[in-house]
Amino acid sequence: MLVLVITILCSLIFGHIKSENQCNGLYSNYFQHLSTKTPYRFVANHNTEPVNFEGCKAWKIWLVQRHGTRTPGKELDQFVKNRLPEIQKDIVNNLIECKLCSEDEIKSWTSHKELDNQKRLTEEGEDELLSIAERMQLRFPNLLNQPFENTNFLFRFTDTQRTRVSAKQFATGLFGRNEVKKVVFEEPLAKDPLLRFYKVCQKWRKEVKKSSTASIEYQKFIESQLTNNTLKSLSSRLGLDYTLTFNDAKNMYTYCAFETAWEKNKVSPWCSIFNKSDLMLLEYSEDLKYYLIDGYAYELSYKQACVLLKNAIEYFDDPHLTSKNGIFYFTHSGTILKMLGVLGLYKDEHKLKHDNYFEMENRQWRTSKIDAFGSNIAFVLYKCNNNETKILTLHQEKIVHLDGCEDGLCSYDRFKQLFATEIQNCDFDKMFISYFKLINYNKTILPIIFIGVPLTVNP
Numbered sequence: 001m002l003v004l005v006i007t008i009l010c011s012l013i014f015g016h017i018k019s020e021n022q023c024n025g026l027y028s029n030y031f032q033h034l035s036t037k038t039p040y041r042f043v044a045n046h047n048t049e050p051v052n053f054e055g056c057k058a059w060k061i062w063l064v065q066r067h068g069t070r071t072p073g074k075e076l077d078q079f080v081k082n083r084l085p086e087i088q089k090d091i092v093n094n095l096i097e098c099k100l101c102s103e104d105e106i107k108s109w110t111s112h113k114e115l116d117n118q119k120r121l122t123e124e125g126e127d128e129l130l131s132i133a134e135r136m137q138l139r140f141p142n143l144l145n146q147p148f149e150n151t152n153f154l155f156r157f158t159d160t161q162r163t164r165v166s167a168k169q170f171a172t173g174l175f176g177r178n179e180v181k182k183v184v185f186e187e188p189l190a191k192d193p194l195l196r197f198y199k200v201c202q203k204w205r206k207e208v209k210k211s212s213t214a215s216i217e218y219q220k221f222i223e224s225q226l227t228n229n230t231l232k233s234l235s236s237r238l239g240l241d242y243t244l245t246f247n248d249a250k251n252m253y254t255y256c257a258f259e260t261a262w263e264k265n266k267v268s269p270w271c272s273i274f275n276k277s278d279l280m281l282l283e284y285s286e287d288l289k290y291y292l293i294d295g296y297a298y299e300l301s302y303k304q305a306c307v308l309l310k311n312a313i314e315y316f317d318d319p320h321l322t323s324k325n326g327i328f329y330f331t332h333s334g335t336i337l338k339m340l341g342v343l344g345l346y347k348d349e350h351k352l353k354h355d356n357y358f359e360m361e362n363r364q365w366r367t368s369k370i371d372a373f374g375s376n377i378a379f380v381l382y383k384c385n386n387n388e389t390k391i392l393t394l395h396q397e398k399i400v401h402l403d404g405c406e407d408g409l410c411s412y413d414r415f416k417q418l419f420a421t422e423i424q425n426c427d428f429d430k431m432f433i434s435y436f437k438l439i440n441y442n443k444t445i446l447p448i449i450f451i452g453v454p455l456t457v458n459p
Contacts, residue, residue, distance in 0.1 A: 042368075217288060
């Protein structure tokens with residue numbers, strides 16, 4: 001703590017007498033702190049060696065996949081078009097006193113042409129999904145390296161352009177550009193209670209997502225003295241005669257991440273305005289926000305994901321689906337984070353709060369690593385000798401160990417025991433009854449919503 005205070009004081013006292021050859025440059029590991037807008041290439045597992053276990057053969061795969069890199073939404077779009085050019089002008093006007101290593105890039109920057117297409121998959125996002133599928137095929141060749149048949153594989157995505165194209169790019173990676181033409185992609189549901197279950201859980205939306213009480217820790221953090229000091233230091237380094245608001249800094253940080261994700265060989269000039277301390281603080285603010293609405297802060301958030309976990313188990317168990325080699329779902333950040341929660345992954349001993357930033361520096365719940373663009377969770381079921389069935393859990397294409405399973409390849413019976421409570425208490429009728437009443441689904445439609453999970457609803 002003392003070292004940090006001395007560093008800040010030295011920066012404020014001596015910052016204006018930097019020699020002519022010194023400048024504020026890019027923090028080399030900036031890409032490790034970009035939260036949920038981190039491009040997948042920074043977290044991907046590029047090892048494509050076949051995943052083999054003696055005496056076992058991969059039999060089925062179930063995967064839930066976040067869409068790839070996209071363009072920003074409306075709020076950031078408006079900030080980049082309206083407010084960011086104002087900040088750019090203020091910075092350029094003060095570059096004589098404040099020297100940035102990316103001075104020329106800041107001066108010449110203009111908003112990205114793709115901003116007109118809100119929340120649409122980019123070329124980089126297409127490449128991410130294609131590459132993930134190609135690597136998965138190399139790891140599990142006997143399972144995935146075969147011609148497409150509708151009886152073998154199922155693809156499903158939410159009603160958005162970014163998941164639709166992600167699904168098609170993933171299928172292209174599996175089957176090739178000619179064979180993929182045979183794939184039948186069914187039209188998505190307007191609101192999918194399996195792939196985006198939280199959108200139809202009114203209790204969660206009211207008590208967590210839209211609740212001021214649930215977000216109070218986040219508000220306290222962004223209004224804290226630590227955050228205010230960071231904003232003052234950042235503004236001073238940029239030569240501004242005013243202090244940036246948290247919203248300004250956060251949007252610049254987010255746009256730095258987007259521009260980083262869009263282009264592999266180019267660093268966004270907006271990344272270079274942040275030092276390590278800035279990036280770590282902004283990353284923590286995002287981690288805290290997602291922890292509160294999607295993570296371990298409230299059981300209601302992550303326990304909803306039982307619908308997906310139950311779907312996977314019923315797919316593996318259902319004798320009528322034995323011909324299907326794989327099921328692939330394409331969805332969003334909120335689904336991935338809640339699924340990690342129901343699996344008990346990346347749970348810290350202590351809760352993330354507004355006043356334990358320094359204590360949580362080495363936290364597991366770090367969205368830059370666990371929820372980048374293109375994040376994925378997969379289960380691979382194996383048939384082994386002596387008629388034993390085992391299951392492998394993957395996150396970001398890497399083998400992860402579940403609490404209660406000592407080995408990566410876990411006994412399938414043990415796996416089901418670990419989550420027996422979550423599955424037994426996963427009451428679809430109670431969880432989504434208000435939604436079904438609202439849209440008046442009839443019983444002939446409901447059985448297609450969950451594979452192997454027919455629902456009984458009394459409107």
